[in-house]
Structures are given as structure tokens and as C-alpha cells.
Amino acid sequence: MSSERVHRTAHSVEVAAPAGVVYGLISNAVQWPLFFPPSVHVERLEFDGRNERLRMWATANGQIRSWISRRVQDPQARRIDFRQQHPQAPVETMNGTWTVEERADGTSLLTLLHDFTVIGDRPEDAAWVELAIDTNSSEELDHLKQLAERWTRLDELVLSFEDAVRVKGPAELVYDFLYRVSDWPELLPHVARLELTEDTPGVQVMAMDTRTADGSAHTTESVRICFPHAGRIVYKQTTTPALMTAHTGEWSVLPNETGVTVISQHSVVLREEAIESVLGEGADLAGARRYVREALGRNSLATLDLAKLHAESAIRVL
Numbered sequence: 001m002s003s004e005r006v007h008r009t010a011h012s013v014e015v016a017a018p019a020g021v022v023y024g025l026i027s028n029a030v031q032w033p034l035f036f037p038p039s040v041h042v043e044r045l046e047f048d049g050r051n052e053r054l055r056m057w058a059t060a061n062g063q064i065r066s067w068i069s070r071r072v073q074d075p076q077a078r079r080i081d082f083r084q085q086h087p088q089a090p091v092e093t094m095n096g097t098w099t100v101e102e103r104a105d106g107t108s109l110l111t112l113l114h115d116f117t118v119i120g121d122r123p124e125d126a127a128w129v130e131l132a133i134d135t136n137s138s139e140e141l142d143h144l145k146q147l148a149e150r151w152t153r154l155d156e157l158v159l160s161f162e163d164a165v166r167v168k169g170p171a172e173l174v175y176d177f178l179y180r181v182s183d184w185p186e187l188l189p190h191v192a193r194l195e196l197t198e199d200t201p202g203v204q205v206m207a208m209d210t211r212t213a214d215g216s217a218h219t220t221e222s223v224r225i226c227f228p229h230a231g232r233i234v235y236k237q238t239t240t241p242a243l244m245t246a247h248t249g250e251w252s253v254l255p256n257e258t259g260v261t262v263i264s265q266h267s268v269v270l271r272e273e274a275i276e277s278v279l280g281e282g283a284d285l286a287g288a289r290r291y292v293r294e295a296l297g298r299n300s301l302a303t304l305d306l307a308k309l310h311a312e313s314a315i316r317v318l
Contacts, residue, residue: 004092004117004118004119004120004121005117005121005126006115006116006117007115007116007117007118007126007129007130008113008114008115009113009114009115009130009133009134009137010111010112010113010114011111011112011134011137011138011141012109012110012111012112012141013109013110013141013142013144013145014107014108014109014110014145015107015108015109015110015144015145015148015149016107016149017107017108017148017149017151018102018106018108018151019078019100019101019102019103019108020078021108021148021151022078022100022108022110022144022148023075023078023100025144025147025148026080026098026100026110026144027073027075027080029042029044029052029054029056029071030042030043030044033236033246033248034158034246034248034267034269035143035144035147035246035269036139036140036143036144037059037139037140037143037238037246038058038059038060038135038136038139038140039056039057039058039140039236040057040058040059040064040223040225040236040238041056041057041225041234041236041248042054042055042056042057043055043056045068049073050072050073050074051070051071051072051073052070052071052072052073053068053069053070053071053085054068054069054070054071055067055068056068056069057203057223057225058136059136059223059238060132060136061128061131061132061135064200064203064205064223065088066088066203067084067085067086067087067088067094068084068085068086069082069083069084069085070082070083070085077099078099078100078101078102079097079098079099079100080097080098081095081096081097082095082096082097082098083095083096089119090118090119090120090122090125090128090129091116091117091118091119091129092116092117092118092119093115093116093117094114094115094116095114095115095116096112096113096114096115097111097112097113098110098111098112099111099113108148110141110144110145112137112140112141114133114137116129116133143245147269156285156289157269157270157272157285158267158268158269158270159266159267159268159270159289159292159293160265160266160267160268161265161266161293161296161297162263162264162265162266163263163264163297163300163301163304164261164262164263164264164304165261165262165301165304165305165307165308166259166260166261166262166308167259167260167261167262167307167308167311167312168259168260168312169259169260169308169311169312169314170260170311170314171231171253171254171255171260173310173311173314174253174260174262174307174308174310174311175228175231175233175253176310177306177307177310177311178233178251178253178262178303178307179226179228179233181194181196181204181206181224182194182196184208184303187306188302188303188306189211189302190210190211190212190298190299190302191208191209191210191211192209192210192211192217193207193208193209194206194207194208194209195207195208202225202226202227202228203223203224203225203226204223204224204225204226205221205222205223205224206221206222206224207219207220207221207239208220208221208222210299212295218241218242219239220237220239220240220241220247221237221238221239222235222236222237222238223235223236223238231252231253231254231255232250232251232252232253233250233251234248234249234250235248235249235250236248242271242274242277242278243270243271243274243275243278243279243288243291243292244268244269244270244271244292245269245270245271246267246268246269247266247267247268247269248266248267249264249265249266249267250263250264250265251263251264252265260311262304262307262308264300264301264303264304266296266297266300268292268296270285270288270289270292272285272288275287275288279291
């Protein structure tokens, strides 16, 4: 620990769900982008069942931040300790603990502790970090409480699927089409408008107006993390359509000796209370799952087909 002043925060929430359910949600950090609003993407770098190393991207006071965390999981005690490695300035050190306490009535108390220092111990930097921790921790605990208290129906609320196409063309051209998202309004019929910011190479923040099958449009905002050497682009919608609480996805470009497979993956948490207002009186969760699957799949396949055309046309021209 540095000689700078150590700042400490504590956040907790009572959850009407078993402690094992709550612990399961916080232990699987790879799923956090789907469950926690501030979390954008998590890559698990190492895990031996107890010790874990994660690369994490998240929003903090409107900025996209990234760091590597080491975590130690203790499922028996329902405790997870974490420590950031090489944190992003102004943070100098960041450590914390998740604990889940089982109550006699079958409910749980979830507590999240942080301690941190900032470079140079500047008060304004400490205040910035504390605001980010307070905002993100409150959102995380609130959403985890909502999910955990619906744990018996969580499988119905979460929807994951993928679509794929084969391309007889270079993987680089397919990836280029998916990466150059600023060109999509001219290339994709379902994209009416798109605004893109890429202050850090490979970290794209975008706002997009998407046309639906009935001719209406909705606006979404997303963060995309691009891995060109791996042929992957992962994303998190930070502003979602009314029918979804959360939406994450990935574009994957997988070459082999006969061509390229391009895959679009989606994971969604449905907003159950919005189903009838969006789909009409009497609509149910099964209908909402079909609607979302068809709508997202239709747009994904349109994008994949045009990426295929882009790559294969270039080969024919050559």
C-alpha cells in the first residue's frame, strides 16, 4: 500500500434470495456486462477455481476505463477479494471485497467494500474516484438484487443465440466491414443514423438509430471493444430498446482452409414489465423471446450478408 491516504467505501443491499444464488451472480464476472450496467466487457485471462485474473472494461463517470483485476474466490465463506493490477490514473491502488451473508429467513445481505489511493493524493482526484465507485456500486447492487430476486425465472428472462454465414473471401475484409461501423448508414438498410467516437484506438462509442420491420425507429447507444488480431468485436448496449434491460454481443471472424465463418452472438435480459406496452395486451414472455430473437437475428444476418458480399466482391474484382 502506498503512503498516500487510503479512502474507504462500503455499499450493501438486502436481497430476498438465497445466499448461494447471490454469490453465483458475483462469482461469474464474465457475465457481468449482461447483469451490471457499468460493466462493458470482461475477459478471463486465468482461473484455477479459486485464483482469477480478469481484463475488465467499464464506464466510470462517463468514461470508458480498463484494468486488470486479480480475484480470490472463497465459495465456502461466500467472499471474493479483488485487487487491481496497474490501475488507470488517477487511481494508484484499488482493492476490495464482496461478501454475501446468509440470513435466517433465507434472504441475504450483499456487501461491497473498496479501499483506494490516488496518485499525488489530490482531493479532486479522490472525489472523482469516489463518485465513480459510489455510482457504479449502487447500480451494480440494485441490478443484482433485481436479478437475484427473480432467480427462479432467470433462465426465461435471459436469451442467448447466434447466427453465422460462410464467406469465400479474406478474413481481413470481413473484419474491416464490421469495424468500419461509421459506414453502416450508407450500407445497411436498417441503420438510419450512426454517430461514432473512437478516442482510444479499438474502443468505439456509438449512437445508432435502427429501423424496425414496421418502419419505426429506435435509438441505441453502445460501446465496442475491438480485437483485430483475434478477429473479434465485442459490444455492450448502454442504452437499450424498451424491451431489453441489457444487451451484449460479439462479432467473430473465424478463418480456416476453406474460407471464413462469421458469427454474430447476442445475449439479452428481457424487461418483463415492458412486454405488453411494446408488443400489445396479452403478450407474454415467450412471445417477447421470439420477437427479440427474430428482430436481432434479422438485423445481424443483414449485416453478415453484406460483409460476405463486401469480401467476396473484392476477390472477384482482383
